[in-house]
Amino acid sequence: MPKRVDHAERRTEIAEALVRVAGRRGLHAVGMRDVAAEAGVSLRLVQYYFQTKEKLLLFGLEHLAERFGERVSARVQAAGDSPGPRAMVEALLMAALPTDDESRTFHHLYTSYAVLSVNDRALAAQPFIKNPDAAEDALAELLRQAQESALLEPGVDARLEAAGLLAMSAGLGTGILVGQRTPESATAVLEHHLNRIFRTRDA
Amino acid sequence: MPKRVDHAERRTEIAEALVRVAGRRGLHAVGMRDVAAEAGVSLRLVQYYFQTKEKLLLFGLEHLAERFGERVSARVQAAGDSPGPRAMVEALLMAALPTDDESRTFHHLYTSYAVLSVNDRALAAQPFIKNPDAAEDALAELLRQAQESALLEPGVDARLEAAGLLAMSAGLGTGILVGQRTPESATAVLEHHLNRIFRTRDA
DNA sequence: AAGTTCATGGTACGGTCGTATCACAAAATA
């Protein structure tokens, strides 16, 4: 049976099994045995490709963040041919809201990881600084471009605005996740704020 | 030894032990034995006052939310004699940011509970709808009053603005928690947004 | 062809966790 196998691919499959089962039952309730069963392999195999649970979790987080980053930038680029910068800004912010199953799982797990990272240096190290800062840079750049095209209201600080919008989107996301808020109302809130940043009817 | 004892008080002491130890090591890592040790009682006693771990967690969340609600409204009222409504709005939003130890622990644990509530109906039921909605009502009311005094920029929707600000504050809070953002930068972001809501120089 | 490496299965071990059980003394009740 043992023909040579692509380790990277295997690890990805297992990591995605982790994400699926954690999305269903919560990250805290996931054990190696669950991941193995979900991936359709034996417990031994999970141990073989990841030696320890911590390494599995770490890889799972990296994989999750990477996949979601791709998803977001795909949507932003898809909105590139629309009316203008505002469409891209909206695409970026809305893609991060937990509206469908994939983004919901992402939000759920990313928040789980964030909570764990408070007490776990290994988890804290990597993606919780790098990843959101990248998003913030991208959004700030979009806003700056809009500003140069005189599409924004005066007095807007692109960097501060980017940070605020991202934080708001994250906060609304958790609101949706815990059932406090509907996706529609979250969208309305974001929309209202964008209306106060972007010039509605121009000069 | 057994003189009659105030159950409510005992339960509160144990719940606060839970909050302390969970604040240090993370909610996921807390067991009944840890809570017992932190409270200085035997495991049996924790079982005696809360029959099950789920009930302990539930009570702990309620207690946490209640205590923090009191803290926030105390700060808001303390700001009541300052310049005007904006001071109260700022007090409300800033009190929710994890700047000191207490608010940091609150943010940490509240987010932990929020994540758990996604897969736990008992946890989801109570405070994740009621509590933030109350804050939103209070903030919306403050904004509406400011609006009637013509202190806000035109075109501001008090309700949407309240929801947005609260979400932003929550999002910034997590940013601080995971070390992505400093309290100062979070304050700056909030301040900038309030400057765009409140009229800076008046009529 | 022989030997080594790789992928995989099965299973056991030590620890911890939530919960249940047994025991007992101090207070309240009668």
Add this chain to the structure above:
DNA sequence: TATTTTGTGATACGACCGTACCATGAACTT
């Protein structure tokens, strides 16, 4: 004073969980 209730201790049980160990056959190397 006799009895029931209440608060507390110690400890045991069964279930998991992460990890380690042993085995084994296919594939590659020489």
